[in-house]
Amino acid sequence: MKIGVVTFPGTLDDRDAARAVRLAGGEAVSLWHADSNLQKVDAVILPGGFSYGDYLRCGAIAAQAPVMKEIIKKANQGLPVLGICNGFQVLVESHLLPGGLIRNEHQHFICRDQKLRVENVDTAWTNQFALNQEITIPLKNGEGGYIATKDELARLEGEGLITFRYVDVNPNGSMNDIAGLRNERGNVVGLMPHPEHAVEPGFGPDTDAAMRSGVDGLLFFKSVLNALVNA
Amino acid sequence: MPKIIVEVMPKADLLDPQGKAVANALHRSGNKDISAVRIGKRIELHFDREVTDADLAAARKIGEDFLSNAVIEDVVNVVVEN
Numbered sequence: 001m002k003i004g005v006v007t008f009p010g011t012l013d014d015r016d017a018a019r020a021v022r023l024a025g026g027e028a029v030s031l032w033h034a035d036s037n038l039q040k041v042d043a044v045i046l047p048g049g050f051s052y053g054d055y056l057r058c059g060a061i062a063a064q065a066p067v068m069k070e071i072i073k074k075a076n077q078g079l080p081v082l083g084i085c086n087g088f089q090v091l092v093e094s095h096l097l098p099g100g101l102i103r104n105e106h107q108h109f110i111c112r113d114q115k116l117r118v119e120n121v122d123t124a125w126t127n128q129f130a131l132n133q134e135i136t137i138p139l140k141n142g143e144g145g146y147i148a149t150k151d152e153l154a155r156l157e158g159e160g161l162i163t164f165r166y167v168d169v170n171p172n173g174s175m176n177d178i179a180g181l182r183n184e185r186g187n188v189v190g191l192m193p194h195p196e197h198a199v200e201p202g203f204g205p206d207t208d209a210a211m212r213s214g215v216d217g218l219l220f221f222k223s224v225l226n227a228l229v230n231a
Numbered sequence: 232m233p234k235i236i237v238e239v240m241p242k243a244d245l246l247d248p249q250g251k252a253v254a255n256a257l258h259r260s261g262n263k264d265i266s267a268v269r270i271g272k273r274i275e276l277h278f279d280r281e282v283t284d285a286d287l288a289a290a291r292k293i294g295e296d297f298l299s300n301a302v303i304e305d306v307v308n309v310v311v312e313n
Binding site: 057098100148 | 297303
């Protein structure tokens with residue numbers, strides 16, 4: 001299974017995302033922002049970073065890139081797409097997911113191992129989790145405060161589209177503790193925390209068992225491979 | 232050269248961290264009567280020819296679709312400046 005990982009100018013976590021795909025058993029394919037050829041990939045990851053220096057608004061210019069025109073078209077046809085951090089911002093700016101992301105309430109960049117609850121497992125990227133499973137993966141952002149209109153928020157809650165919620169602490173002032181969302185179809189998922197940084201013992205968050213042994217992020221990538229095999 | 236000015240402001244009910252920081256600095260320097268500061272964006276679209284009504288209409292659309300995000304911002308002004 002070929003999973004495309006997009007690199008925009010200013011993307012940081014593309015190599016980590018590609019590594020996570022390989023560790024989960026998939027083949028990672030690099031996709032370039034200026035290239036509208038998706039190279040027949042079976043799914044796409046929009047990784048974290050600061051695409052176009054966060055000019056205009058985080059993710060706004062990346063959303064206009066040639067590669068995104070194709071990704072938006074294919075996502076609307078069911079192609080699994082995962083947006084991580086800046087990638088989540090790109091999904092929101094592309095209108096593949098609703099709402100917006102604004103500067104953290106406390107106005108500081110935050111970097112911590114963050115506990116989340118997986119509240120929806122009927123998606124291409126979460127099907128290997130148990131419902132309401134609590135996971136810990138790194139969070140690192142300056143503009144991660146999720147907002148939406150009152151009506152939109154009610155719809156997201158009502159339709160069960162909120163996929164990840166912050167547990168114990170709301171690190172950035174996100175409405176309703178929202179850490180990540182899915183679309184109606186379940187093929188598009190976006191979240192602020194970084195699953196690709198918790199995929200390999202020795203490099204993940206600390207757990208009760210051992211330092212840096214957390215690999216909760218790996219199931220995101222195993223989920224999409226599972227979804228593709230069963231598609 | 233003629234240009235179209237698009238002005239974008241953060242929504243009134245959203246916290247504007249830049250504006251708040253500037254307001255605090257102004258208060259420290261004695262400007263006690265300034266009750267609040269809000270900071271938005273002025274975007275200039277330059278043209279090498281006359282600006283038409285169609286350009287203005289296109290600029291309004293660009294303002295709504297790309298230069299602002301309706302969830303967090305409002306386009307408050309789109310105007311031609313010669």
